[in-house]
Amino acid sequence: MGDRYFGRPAHRDASVTLMAAENLPVDINPAVDLRLTRRNVLLRGIDIDALVGTTVSLDTGEGPVLLSVRRPARPCAWMDTFIGPGAHRALRDKGGVRCTPLTDGWLTLGPAEFRVLPSVPG
Numbered sequence: 494m495g496d497r498y499f500g501r502p503a504h505r506d507a508s509v510t511l512m513a514a515e516n517l518p519v520d521i522n523p524a525v526d527l528r529l530t531r532r533n534v535l536l537r538g539i540d541i542d543a544l545v546g547t548t549v550s551l552d553t554g555e556g557p558v559l560l561s562v563r564r565p566a567r568p569c570a571w572m573d574t575f576i577g578p579g580a581h582r583a584l585r586d587k588g589g590v591r592c593t594p595l596t597d598g599w600l601t602l603g604p605a606e607f608r609v610l611p612s613v614p615g
Contacts, residue, residue, distance in 0.1 A: 509533050510566045511541045511549075512589030521577040529575045532566065532589050534600065539607055542587050548595065552606040558598035559610070566591045 512532040517525050534551070545564060550557040568584035 507591030516587040555599040559595040560592035
């Protein structure tokens with residue numbers, strides 16, 4: 494499915510999307526997974542939607558990758574097509590966040606260490 498907006502100006506600073514597993518609309522489609530939501534990283538037990546404006550660190554064992562949490566990842570009407578009727582509405586305000594990578598690194602499938610970094614006064 495990919496990112497149909499890759500390389501476009503509005504999305505250049507938001508190339509990674511994070512979403513909370515608890516927000517997957519499994520009541521609409523029990524088989525829904527990360528691919529159907531068009532998000533890159535699925536996290537468990539983290540209210541990622543509340544972290545807009547922060548910097549986070551995600552480490553899957555290859556060293557931390559720092560991400561600037563820029564803005565909400567607004568679901569589009571296509572969610573109703575990919576997931577099922579009502580998914581677009583169900584994901585409003587909990588469709589995850591769009592992030593800009595601040596460091597290079599590798600993220601792999603499996604357990605990860607997640608941290609919210611302290612903000613720098615400025």
